Amino acid sequence: MLVRLRKAQGVLEYTLFLAAIIAVTMVILFRRGGLQTSLDATYGKVIGAMGNTTDKMTKEVFSQ
Numbered sequence: 501m502l503v504r505l506r507k508a509q510g511v512l513e514y515t516l517f518l519a520a521i522i523a524v525t526m527v528i529l530f531r532r533g534g535l536q537t538s539l540d541a542t543y544g545k546v547i548g549a550m551g552n553t554t555d556k557m558t559k560e561v562f563s564q
Contacts, residue, residue, distance in 0.1 A: 529535035 526535070
């Protein structure tokens with residue numbers, strides 16, 4: 501049982517370490533603006549596609 505707890509502790513430590521590395525990477529990318537610019541562009545594309553789809557469906561429903 502003791503070996504099992506140590507193994508679980510190792511997995512937990514590895515997971516926390518990996519999460520810390522990802523968090524630091526995200527902070528660095530957000531401060532430089534590269535990730536924020538990409539997210540804004542993607543958000544704009546998604547909203548535009550949703551608007552186009554809504555307009556198309558509305559025209560098809562109400563044109564009959």
